[in-house]
Amino acid sequence: MERRGCGVLQMFALTLLWVSVCPQCCRASWMWLAVSPPEQLGCADLPLSPRQRELCRKKPFVLPSVQDGARLAVSECQNQFRHERWNCSTREDRSVFGYELTSGTKETAFIYAVMAAGLVHAVTRSCSQGNMTECGCDARLRGGGSSAEGWHWGGCSDQIQYGTWFSRRFMDRDVKNMSTSTGGYTLVTMNQHNSEVGRQAIDGTMSTDCRCHGVSGSCAVKTCWRTMAAFERVGVYLKELYERSVQVSDRSKRKTRRKEMQRPPVDKHRLIFLNKSPNYCVADRRRGIAGTRGRSCNRTSSGPDGCNLLCCGRGYNTHVVRHVQRCECKFVWCCFVRCRRCETMNDMHTCK
Numbered sequence: 001m002e003r004r005g006c007g008v009l010q011m012f013a014l015t016l017l018w019v020s021v022c023p024q025c026c027r028a029s030w031m032w033l034a035v036s037p038p039e040q041l042g043c044a045d046l047p048l049s050p051r052q053r054e055l056c057r058k059k060p061f062v063l064p065s066v067q068d069g070a071r072l073a074v075s076e077c078q079n080q081f082r083h084e085r086w087n088c089s090t091r092e093d094r095s096v097f098g099y100e101l102t103s104g105t106k107e108t109a110f111i112y113a114v115m116a117a118g119l120v121h122a123v124t125r126s127c128s129q130g131n132m133t134e135c136g137c138d139a140r141l142r143g144g145g146s147s148a149e150g151w152h153w154g155g156c157s158d159q160i161q162y163g164t165w166f167s168r169r170f171m172d173r174d175v176k177n178m179s180t181s182t183g184g185y186t187l188v189t190m191n192q193h194n195s196e197v198g199r200q201a202i203d204g205t206m207s208t209d210c211r212c213h214g215v216s217g218s219c220a221v222k223t224c225w226r227t228m229a230a231f232e233r234v235g236v237y238l239k240e241l242y243e244r245s246v247q248v249s250d251r252s253k254r255k256t257r258r259k260e261m262q263r264p265p266v267d268k269h270r271l272i273f274l275n276k277s278p279n280y281c282v283a284d285r286r287r288g289i290a291g292t293r294g295r296s297c298n299r300t301s302s303g304p305d306g307c308n309l310l311c312c313g314r315g316y317n318t319h320v321v322r323h324v325q326r327c328e329c330k331f332v333w334c335c336f337v338r339c340r341r342c343e344t345m346n347d348m349h350t351c352k
């Protein structure tokens with residue numbers, strides 16, 4: 001267990017709370033690499049658990065990819081949630097996402113899925129670019145294809161096995177039984193399930209790309225390779241899973257109403273959560289929730305970014321913002337471009 005990061009919690013919380021929350025805060029703190037990178041990337045200086053540190057020592061060459069993966073995941077989380085009440089904001093300290101990291105809500109589910117997927121993506125990229133000795137392009141496809149149909153495998157097919165393996169080893173504990181039909185889930189097994197959903201998302205969004213050869217683009221011969229989707233596509237997919245996530249029973253709570261709960265098994269294409277989310281409308285300092293006051297909203301949208309939903313019915317303020325742009329640019333012989341300055345007035349709406 002990481003001691004440094006737990007000191008503060010230890011002071012304030014009951015022992016019980018400490019036992020249940022502390023391993024979570026510390027295990028996840030590698031995500032901190034995304035928000036506040038250290039000057040030097042070394043296994044000893046990072047907020048890693050003993051397990052992670054050991055893996056880091058054995059494979060220090062993966063560390064830059066861990067950082068890339070963390071950044072990729074955090075920025076995609078913020079992209080997917082930019083119009084939502086919870087906007088995936090992070091803080092500089094090691095709790096990174098704060099309350100959402102340990103709340104066991106569907107936001108926690110998304111965070112774990114996207115972070116695990118980010119690791120797979122970044123490590124695999126590095127494999128494909130030939131930066132690692134332990135992995136490379138997928139050689140199994142080489143030589144295959146169909147000459148009758150005029151294509152063959154070639155180039156570099158992304159091989160996600162190593163990245164997937166690494167993501168599991170790095171993020172998961174050795175918990176063999178993820179769920180049992182009687183016991184329900186704990187925060188640890190919930191996180192582990194959702195991380196696996198994230199890794200499967202990389203697998204499930206892979207596609208085949210081809211390039212044509214032949215006289216003037218006749219496409220007589222095609223070279224094809226397997227490629228991971230752009231990470232944004234993975235983000236879109238995980239966001240859909242977030243919308244359809246299911247609540248599962250919490251092992252530590254005896255009285256859970258059975259009817260509301262999805263019975264196991266929950267497959268690897270569903271995100272699960274233990275606790276209902278707060279509505280994120282009003283500020284809650286204890287949980288570090290900012291509330292939606294001051295957020296800019298869209299007056300005409302009926303989606304989550306619409307003023308009605310985003311402002312939780314409190315209404316909005318309208319300000320006029322002046323935009324100055326270069327416009328009516330003309331090329332003047334020779335050789336410069338002359339523009340005019342144009343002003344536009346736009347309405348901007350922010351939640352009350």
Ligand SMILES: *[C@@H]1O[C@H](CO)[C@@H](O)[C@H](O)[C@H]1NC(C)=O
Binds near residue numbers: 082087090290292295
């Ligand atoms: C999220 O919204 C808050 C205002 O509620 C804002 O201060 C913050 O910058 C936003 N974060 C992101 C990542 O957009």
Ligand SMILES: *[C@@H]1O[C@H](CO)[C@@H](O)[C@H](O)[C@H]1NC(C)=O
Binds near residue numbers: 064125
């Ligand atoms: C691979 O290594 C090169 C040279 O060190 C570096 O510029 C590049 O960013 C690396 N690529 C990945 C995906 O890590």
Ligand SMILES: *[C@@H]1O[C@H](CO)[C@@H](O)[C@H](O)[C@H]1NC(C)=O
Binds near residue numbers: 176177180
């Ligand atoms: C998982 O749990 C089932 C039933 O509780 C048990 O039969 C099985 O041996 C367990 N597996 C492991 C790997 O612990």
Ligand SMILES: *[C@@H]1O[C@H](CO)[C@@H](O)[C@H](O)[C@H]1NC(C)=O
Binds near residue numbers: 301
């Ligand atoms: C506001 O929402 C409408 C309808 O969804 C959309 O057409 C428009 O582009 C949005 N405006 C902005 C500034 O995002």
